[in-house]
Amino acid sequence: MTNVRIKDAAMLLGVSDDTVRRWVDQGALSAGKDEAGRKVIEGSELAAFARAQAAAAPDLLGVGSSARNRLVGLVTRVVSDTVMSQVEMQCGPHRIVSLMSTEAVEELGLVPGSISVAVVKSTNVIVETPGEHT
Numbered sequence: 402m403t404n405v406r407i408k409d410a411a412m413l414l415g416v417s418d419d420t421v422r423r424w425v426d427q428g429a430l431s432a433g434k435d436e437a438g439r440k441v442i443e444g445s446e447l448a449a450f451a452r453a454q455a456a457a458a459p460d461l462l463g464v465g466s467s468a469r470n471r472l473v474g475l476v477t478r479v480v481s482d483t484v485m486s487q488v489e490m491q492c493g494p495h496r497i498v499s500l501m502s503t504e505a506v507e508e509l510g511l512v513p514g515s516i517s518v519a520v521v522k523s524t525n526v527i528v529e530t531p532g533e534h535t
Contacts (some may be wrong), residue, residue: 403444404435410442414451415494424450470521472497476511486511490519 405423424434425440430450432440464483474492481487486506490497497519511517 404433404441404446405447406435407432407440407442410447414446414454425477442529472520472521474517476513476515476517478513479506479511481506490517 403415407421408418410430411421414422421430421442422440424430425442430442431446432442435441459501464471472490472492474490474497476488476490477491477496479486481503486501486503488499488501488506488511490499490529500517508531
């Protein structure tokens with residue numbers, strides 16, 4: 402069973418330590434103590450809480466899509482040459498970088514300050530875990 406310290410739970414949820422402590426105090430999250438006496442939250446409970454708190458991305462596209470990984474964000478940078486462009490977006494705490502044709506950038510009107518949706522559909526997603534494993 403994985404236990405997550407309050408400060409790490411806050412970082413993972415994108416909130417302050419105090420917010421997580423308030424959720425624990427209000428009973429929204431259950432906390433126990435680790436061997437050092439620090440408050441910890443069971444990983445599976447934190448995951449269920451995160452799923453329950455997650456809001457679906459607004460449908461800015463107005464079309465049906467099989468992609469589940471949709472991140473609404475703000476275009477922060479566009480670097481273009483005659484053929485290809487690099488588009489950077491800030492989607493909450495996540496920086497997303499996409500390479501596409503300059504023609505597509507122009508057709509979509511992507512400029513810094515544009516609101517757009519990064520749609521990720523991939524069968525190749527690398528998942529990594531921290532620390533040592535035995």
